[in-house]
Amino acid sequence: MRDFSQLLDALVYTRSRNGKLKLIGDYLRRTPDPDRGWAMAALTGELDLPGVKPAAIRGIVEERVDPVLLYMSWDYVGDMAETVSLLWPKRVDQPAEIDDGSLRIANVVERLRSLGRVEAPAALAQMLDHLDASGRYALLKLATGELRLGVSARLAKTALALAFGLDVDAVEEVWHGIGPPYLPLFAWAEGRGVQPTSSDVPVFRPFMLAHPLDDLRVSLGDFAAEWKWDGIRVQIVRVGAETRLYSRAGDDITRSYPEVAEAFGQAGVLDGELLVKGAFQGAEEHGGGAASFNALQQRLGRKLVSPKMLRDFPAFVRLYDILFDGGEDLRSLPWTERRARLEAFVPKLDPERFDLSALIEAESFEALEEIRAGARDASIEGVMLKRRDSPYVAGRRTGLWYKWKRDPLVADCVLMYAQRGSGKRSSYYSDYTFGCWTGDGELLPVGKAYFGFTDEELIWLDRWIRSHTVERFGPVREVEKSLVLEIAFDSIHESRRHKSGLAMRFPRISRIRNDKPAAEADQVETLRRMAS
Numbered sequence: 001m002r003d004f005s006q007l008l009d010a011l012v013y014t015r016s017r018n019g020k021l022k023l024i025g026d027y028l029r030r031t032p033d034p035d036r037g038w039a040m041a042a043l044t045g046e047l048d049l050p051g052v053k054p055a056a057i058r059g060i061v062e063e064r065v066d067p068v069l070l071y072m073s074w075d076y077v078g079d080m081a082e083t084v085s086l087l088w089p090k091r092v093d094q095p096a097e098i099d100d101g102s103l104r105i106a107n108v109v110e111r112l113r114s115l116g117r118v119e120a121p122a123a124l125a126q127m128l129d130h131l132d133a134s135g136r137y138a139l140l141k142l143a144t145g146e147l148r149l150g151v152s153a154r155l156a157k158t159a160l161a162l163a164f165g166l167d168v169d170a171v172e173e174v175w176h177g178i179g180p181p182y183l184p185l186f187a188w189a190e191g192r193g194v195q196p197t198s199s200d201v202p203v204f205r206p207f208m209l210a211h212p213l214d215d216l217r218v219s220l221g222d223f224a225a226e227w228k229w230d231g232i233r234v235q236i237v238r239v240g241a242e243t244r245l246y247s248r249a250g251d252d253i254t255r256s257y258p259e260v261a262e263a264f265g266q267a268g269v270l271d272g273e274l275l276v277k278g279a280f281q282g283a284e285e286h287g288g289g290a291a292s293f294n295a296l297q298q299r300l301g302r303k304l305v306s307p308k309m310l311r312d313f314p315a316f317v318r319l320y321d322i323l324f325d326g327g328e329d330l331r332s333l334p335w336t337e338r339r340a341r342l343e344a345f346v347p348k349l350d351p352e353r354f355d356l357s358a359l360i361e362a363e364s365f366e367a368l369e370e371i372r373a374g375a376r377d378a379s380i381e382g383v384m385l386k387r388r389d390s391p392y393v394a395g396r397r398t399g400l401w402y403k404w405k406r407d408p409l410v411a412d413c414v415l416m417y418a419q420r421g422s423g424k425r426s427s428y429y430s431d432y433t434f435g436c437w438t439g440d441g442e443l444l445p446v447g448k449a450y451f452g453f454t455d456e457e458l459i460w461l462d463r464w465i466r467s468h469t470v471e472r473f474g475p476v477r478e479v480e481k482s483l484v485l486e487i488a489f490d491s492i493h494e495s496r497r498h499k500s501g502l503a504m505r506f507p508r509i510s511r512i513r514n515d516k517p518a519a520e521a522d523q524v525e526t527l528r529r530m531a532s
Contacts, residue, residue, distance in 0.1 A: 001103045001131065003031060004039055005138030011149045012470060015481070017441040017519070024156055025163030035105045037181025040160065042142050044153040045251070046180055049112045051120030052143040054080060060125045064089050079467050081140035085133045103127060103135075105142070106181070112143060150470075150480040152517045153250055164189035169206050169394045172250060177201030202237040204246040205269060205323055205331075206394035209520075210384060210401035214529050217365050218402070223385045224335065225360040225368055228403055229318055230293045230381040231275040232300070232515040236260070236317060238267050245274075249517045255303055257315050263353035268345065269324035271392075272317040273357070289355070290318065293511055300515060318357045319346060320384075323392055331392040338392065372404065382406045408488050409530055411436065412513055412521045414443055415483040418465045419476045421450065428458055429465045429477060432509070434485055436500070436524045443481055444500040444524055447489070452508030461512070484513035484521050492531050500524050502531060 007027045014020050024043070028036050041047035061070060061084050070087065077083045102111075108127065112120055124143060128136050141147050157175065161168035166189055174196040178185055187193030233248045243261045245254045254261045257274065276299065278291020291313075298313045299305065322342040323331050330338050346356045360383065362368035372383050382405035390400040413434035421430035431450040435443045453461065464483060471478040488510040495503035502524065 001105055001108065001135050001138060003027070004035075004105050004142070005134045007039070008138050008141065008147070008149060009134060011151060015443070017155065020151060020155060021159045021162055024151070024159035028160055028163050033183055033186055034181035037183060037186065038105050038109045040156060040182060041180035042145065042147060043149075043151055043156040044175075045145060046153075047109070047142070047145050049109070049120070049143055049145070051115045051117050052112055052124060053117070054144060056117065056121040057081075057084060057124070057140060057144070060121045060128075061088065077469075079469065081137055081144065081146070084128075084140055085137035088128050088133075088136055090129055103130060108139065108142070150482045150518070152482070152519060154517060155519060160185075160189070170195070172206050172394075173203055175250070176203045176244075176252065202239040202242050202244045204235060204237070204244075204250045204252075206250075207233060207235065207248050207271065208321070208392050208394060208401060209396040210403040211396055211398065212522075212526055213385065213402040213404040214526070216402065218385055220362060220365060220368065222389075223387055223402075224339070225362060226320070226357050226384050226386070227360065227380050228382040228384045228405070229273040229275060229290060229357065231273040231290070231296055231318070234272060234274045234317060235323075236264050236270045236272065238264055238269075240267075247515060248520075249515075256299065256301075256305060258305065259310055260315050260317060260353050263350040265350075266345065266348050267324075267326045268322065270317075270319055270342070270345070271321040271323060272319040272354075274315060274317055277314045277316055289316075297511070314352075316353045316355065318355055320357050321392060334389040334391065335386050336388045372406065380406065408490060409492065410486055410488045410510055411446075411527055411530075412484050412516060413446060413487050414481050414518045414521045415465075415479055415485055416443060416445060416481065417476055417478055418461075425458075428462045430458055430462070432461070432485070434487060436522050436527055437519075438524050445498065446500045446502055446524065446527060447487060447504035447507040449485075449487060449507045449509050452488070452510060453512075457509075457512060482518045484516045484518055486510040486513050492527055494528075494531055500527075502527055 007023060010023050011020055014023060027039065031039065038047065057080065065087050070083065073087060074080055074083045077086070111123060115123055124139070127139055131139060157171050158168045160166070161171045171185070174185065178196055184193055184196045188195050234253070235246045237244050237246065243254070243264045244252055245257055245261055247253050260274070274296070275290040276295040277289060278295055295313055299309065299315060302309070319342060322338055322345055323329070325341055325345060330341060333341075343356065346354060360368065360371060362371055368383070382403060385402040385404060387400045393400070413436055415432055416435045417433040418429040419431040421428055431448065433445050433448045435445045437443055465477055465479055468480045468482070469477045470480055486509070487504070487507050489504040489507040491505045493503055493505065494501055497503070
């Protein structure tokens with residue numbers, strides 16, 4: 001447990017993406033099986049210990065610490081695991097850590113997995129007695145699955161791939177088909193076993209992504225245009241009798257949208273936009289039927305969905321592309337052929353849950369500009385331009401796909417700092433500083449906003465900030481660099497007062513992008529090209 005706790009400590013204080021990749025990679029190379037596999041499960045959110053819940057942790061600490069002191073401390077610290085790790089009263093006769101192997105990460109996981117909700121808390125308390133503050137923090141984070149280190153699942157998988165010289169997309173493809181502690185994966189990584197295959201498991205394939213169009217103009221003879229819908233990108237996979245839905249980060253979100261998964265009965269892998277049904281002006285013209293992103297937000301982040309939620313906010317998927325038709329891999333085919341296969345595939349699906357994203361017919365790029373300018377619907381985010389001969393390749397490849405967002409100017413930024421508000425907001429962290437990435441992977445502040453969100457979103461943001469704080473500076477909290485905010489702004493200008501060299505005019509939070517990995521937020525250079 002000590003090695004794992006040292007990894008967590010180092011990750012907390014490392015801002016550089018490359019630094020985090022090296023820390024994780026070094027840990028995976030020096031740590032034996034199955035410890036490293038369970039550590040990877042924790043880092044990627046794949047570890048589930050049903051016997052240990054936050055309420056159980058509060059229960060065991062309340063038996064040893066004055067509850068008033070506990071909750072006052074929790075309010076100040078903002079994170080229960082950190083609070084408990086600091087407050088936990090260890091008996092005088094206990095060593096810093098026992099060395100009989102029982103607190104190896106694999107042994108801890110196996111013991112807690114074998115116990116129910118009645119027995120697990122007492123076992124956890126016994127383990128806490130034998131650890132120092134750093135070890136207690138690591139154990140509690142491991143047990144609850146709430147690491148919150150600014151490490152995405154994709155970054156952890158990338159670290160594994162780099163550490164052993166593997167292709168990260170190949171790792172991603174087989175990841176969900178293996179399961180922790182990933183022994184076949186590490187055997188392949190170290191040359192002790194064959195590469196695992198995904199032929200019989202509905203696994204995630206990395207998405208193809210788009211570059212911002214910026215000032216580029218393209219020929220519509222070479223590129224097809226379609227609307228960029230304002231939902232969340234999803235991948236629907238069916239193999240055998242099992243269907244799964246994945247987010248763009250590779251998270252399994254099947255349980256959150258059961259009506260979509262149940263309606264997908266054809267073997268294959270499709271790429272599309274998850275939306276909520278609704279009406280809007282111009283729906284027929286644009287292929288519509290989708291409500292605004294605000295409606296979809298009612299469904300985001302819910303692992304269990306009530307019948308009322310299913311009825312009031314019915315989800316469906318607007319399909320963009322097809323990766324597999326049955327067992328046939330279509331990703332190497334040009335977009336035009338995949339589009340034809342998709343058009344043949346869609347009629348086999350339930351029309352209540354799936355439809356086809358319509359292409360935009362325009363005689364020229366100038367005509368497309370006019371069409372785009374006239375589309376002010378809340379569920380349209382802009383236009384996608386896809387090269388007609390492009391294969392489906394993971395990540396962003398220059399010259400293949402472009403995204404052309406609607407006005408006003410918007411950027412996906414990462415929350416960096418939060419400050420308490422004033423007046424009615426004096427009890428909330430409501431002033432937010434956000435940043436974008438440099439080409440070297442550094443996050444630089446590009447603006448500050450304190451409006452654009454609802455009261456409910458303010459409460460959510462305040463809770464998130466308190467539980468994701470990494471440092472305090474008086475009334476200001478520095479938070480983990482993991483929450484993406486879509487920022488709308490009227491214009492952006494060069495500025496010598498800011499490290500990024502940019503200043504936004506009238507920035508406001510357009511929406512909370514908790515569906516988007518922080519690594520995919522915009523770059524400073526992208527904002528610089530917007531500057532007037």
